[in-house]
Amino acid sequence: MKFFHEVRGCSLAVDIVARELGVPLELIWVDVPRKLLPDGSDYYKVNPKGQVPALELPNGEYLTEGAIIMQYLADMRPESDLCAAPGTLQRYRIMEWMSFIASDLHKGGFMPLFKKTTPDDYRPLARQLVVSRMKLLDEHLAGRDYLTGSAFTIADAHCYAIAMWTHYHDIDLAPWPNLSAYLERISQRPSVQTAKAAERAEAKRQGYEGKV
Ligand SMILES: N[C@@H](CCC(=O)N[C@@H](CS)C(=O)NCC(=O)O)C(=O)O
Secondary structure (H helix, E strand, C coil): CEEEECCCCCCHHHHHHHHHHCCCCEEEECECCCCECCCCCEHHHCCCCCCCCEEECCCCCEEECHHHHHHHHHHHCCCCCCCCCCCCHHHHHHHHHHHHHHHHHHHHHHHHHHCCCCCHHHHHHHHHHHHHHHHHHHHHCCCCCECCECCCCHHHHHHHHHHHHHHCCCCCCCCCHHHHHHHHHHHCCHHHHHHHHHHHHHHHHHCCCCCC
């Protein structure tokens, strides 16, 4: 299946999940600022929102929204531990975290820090929002290996991809030892290492200059 991805994008979480599950994806690197596909065609035709991630389904339709794509992939391999069965409380716990990560952490927290158009006087508040959410994660992770217990799930892949943006914004993780240890633990997973290697290779190919 074709997967529409971006260097430093939240789409990293989906690539990690696919690698965990052994679902092969063909990575298509999108020029998101210009909304262009590698062949120069219009990315809005894939996703009218102009955002990554997007997944081309076997029937030719596109599925968007990272939290939903990750559930779709995990449900292809119900025998894996990556997500709980639909209808169980554990499934709702995983979705609860993913909703928080996509909305409060990604959009409400980090997005204004990435946008060049964010007014300078809003930046300290956006940073403070990220800090308060990192603190919440750190407190939650006390005595836990992963967000919903002892097993790594799609919620952890999602959390990892977004929380690692602290690195791009020079937000030091030292005040949050549980969160730091959690991110370090996840970064050792082969799925994460190979997904990051693919991202770095693409960044190099593009001549991307920022941190990846
Ligand atoms: N709600 C979407 C948000 C996706 C999103 O914001 N992706 C970013 C990259 S991390 C993007 O494509 N931004 C470009 C834009 O919004 O124009 C999801 O969680 O998948």
